[in-house]
């Protein structure tokens with residue numbers, strides 16, 4: 001009997017570890033559609049020729065996501081959890097919970113950054129809230145981490161965008 005149990009334990013552990021390879025770590029943040037927009041940008045089409053002084057960080061980002069919308073690029077909207085707007089302005093430090101989303105508008109890919117224990121975690125979902133991190137290698141949580149956690153001069157505490165300040169100005173006048 002004892003032998004039997006350990007066999008099943010090994011089986012289920014193997015199952016868990018193969019599953020987690022393409023699973024989002026951040027959870028789907030319900031209600032993100034109503035979060036304030038801090039930046040409207042684009043993911044660039046695959047035929048973009050970048051200026052020669054473009055940073056390695058930006059080159060890697062453009063390369064990684066040039067497959068989006070069959071290489072034609074897409075508008076990208078960045079929204080921030082209203083409870084974390086002030087934290088986002090200074091790139092943290094962040095309290096726990098969902099922090100920001102990047103929404104690739106054409107295909108409806110939702111990039112999610114959440115914080116847990118002060119550290120960033122990542123996930124990819126569609127508009128229905130289904131985990132799509134298995135759809136493409138660049139949507140896996142580990143891939144996000146490699147870029148967001150490597151370029152520490154740009155991505156501080158896991159957020160990378162320079163927020164557009166006008167939203168904060170109109171915010172404070174309310």
Ligand code: HEC
Pocket residue numbers: 039041042057058060061062064078100101102111112113122123124138139140141143144145146147148158159160161162
């Ligand atoms: C090769 C680099 C790179 C990879 C890989 C990457 N990102 Fe990003 N990410 C960026 C850059 C650059 C920005 C800022 C874009 C801008 O300012 O226009 C950004 C912005 C974001 C934002 C908006 C909030 C912010 O300011 O950071 C979220 C959310 C996000 N990424 C989540 C993810 C998730 C989830 C993944 C993996 C599925 C991922 N990223 C993979 C470079 C990367």
